[in-house]
Amino acid sequence: GQQLNQSPQxxxxxxxxxxxxxxxxxxIFNTWLWYKQDPGEGPVLLIALYKAGELTSNGRLTxxxxxxRKDSFLNISASIPSDxxxxxxxxxxxxxxxxxxxxxxxLHILP
Amino acid sequence: xxxxxxxxxxxFRKEGQNVTLSCEQNLNHDAMYWYRQDPxxxxxxxxxSQIVNDFQKGDIAEGYSVSREKKESFPLTVTSAQxxxxxxxxxxxxxxxxxTGGYTFGSGTRLTVV
Numbered sequence: 006g007q008q009l010n011q012s013p014q015x016x017x018x019x020x021x022x023x024x025x026x027x028x029x030x031x032x033i034f035n036t037w038l039w040y041k042q043d044p045g046e047g048p049v050l051l052i053a054l055y056k057a058g059e060l061t062s063n064g065r066l067t068x069x070x071x072x073x074r075k076d077s078f079l080n081i082s083a084s085i086p087s088d089x090x091x092x093x094x095x096x097x098x099x100x101x102x103x104x105x106x107x108x109x110x111x112l113h114i115l116p
Numbered sequence: 117x118x119x120x121x122x123x124x125x126x127x128f129r130k131e132g133q134n135v136t137l138s139c140e141q142n143l144n145h146d147a148m149y150w151y152r153q154d155p156x157x158x159x160x161x162x163x164x165s166q167i168v169n170d171f172q173k174g175d176i177a178e179g180y181s182v183s184r185e186k187k188e189s190f191p192l193t194v195t196s197a198q199x200x201x202x203x204x205x206x207x208x209x210x211x212x213x214x215x216t217g218g219y220t221f222g223s224g225t226r227l228t229v230v
Contacts, residue, residue, distance in 0.1 A: 014156070036216045047122075047206050047221030048159075055216065093159065097216055103149070103174075104219060108158030 011094050011107030019115050024081040026110045028094030036097040037077040038104065039068050043090045051092075052079070081112075089114050118143045122207050122222035129194070129201070129229050137192045137225045139207035145220070147213045148190035152176060153204040153224075162205075165190055166213040194227065202229045 011028045018024060028037070036055055040048035052063050054070035054077060061068055065082045077094055094107040120141040129135045139148065150162040161174030165184040179198025184190055190209075194201045204226050208219035 011158075038218045040218070045224070045226075047208070047223050049221070050218045053216070053218055095218070097214065103161065103164060103213065106151075106159040108156070 009094055009096055009105055009107035011110055013110055014108070015111040015113065017113045017115055018084055020084060020086060022084055024084055024088070024112060025078065026092060026094075027076060027078045028096075028107050029076040030096065031075065032098060033074045034077075034096035035074070035099050037068070037070050038095040038097075039066075039077070039079050040093040040095060040106075041090050042093065042109070048091075048093055084112075084114055086114055088112060120207060120209050120220050120222040122205075122225050124225060125223070127225055127227045129227060131229055132196045134193055134195050135201075135227065137194070137205055137207075137227070139190045139192065139222060140188055141190075141209045141220075142188060143209055143211075143220060144187070145209035145211050146187070147210045147215065148184065149208040149210075149219060150174075150180075150182065150190070150192045151206040151208065153206060159206065162192065164213075201227055203227060 009030050038053050039051045042048040052068040057074050059070040067080045069078045091109040091111050093109045095104045123138045147166050149164040151159040160176050162180050163182040165171040168187050181193045206224050207222040210219045
């Protein structure tokens with residue numbers, strides 16, 4: 006099946022640092038989604054992107070729909086302890102009937 | 117408040133036993149999904165249902181079964197044929213299939229085989 010390559014797999018950062026992660030594919034997607042999963046809970050939708058080049062913010066989070074429609078990026082500014090968790094990218098293709106998920110980026114914040 | 121409820125939160129099963137995980141939603145969503153999550157593997161689709169009385173296999177359906185007799189409910193049975201059932205199971209729903217607004221997830225059930 007189709008795959009989304011999400012990187013990095015994990016990140017260790019200091020509180021207050023900015024974070025960048027991305028998701029790439031060999032296929033074109035019409036919708037990109039970013040989810041966050043807290044430990045022991047289900048993922049929660051953070052940002053949805055619907056148009057190539059679109060840049061959308063949600064508080065300290067900013068996500069972009071790549072121009073080629075084959076990638077997406079998520080940035081977190083001024084990280085805080087509650088940002089810890091797993092961030093998943095997800096995409097929806099035109100011909101598919103279900104969302105495809107990346108394997109996630111696990112964010113750790115050092116004290 | 118509308119939402120999606122999974123129960124129980126933790127489940128222990130002896131080898132060779134079948135076990136059923138519950139998933140209920142009151143969002144009036146047509147589509148429902150079951151995912152399995154293992155460390156480092158991301159979310160893998162087990163089964164999904166686009167509408168009542170219909171469901172399709174996902175990427176890892178072997179050893180699992182589902183039913184969709186009611187719109188609100190999509191229980192997952194982990195059978196004794198599933199060789200490595202210990203995992204975190206997530207149920208999700210969406211207004212309809214190919215929902216560009218994404219899925220709503222439950223809080224998961226952690227299944228441990230003892």
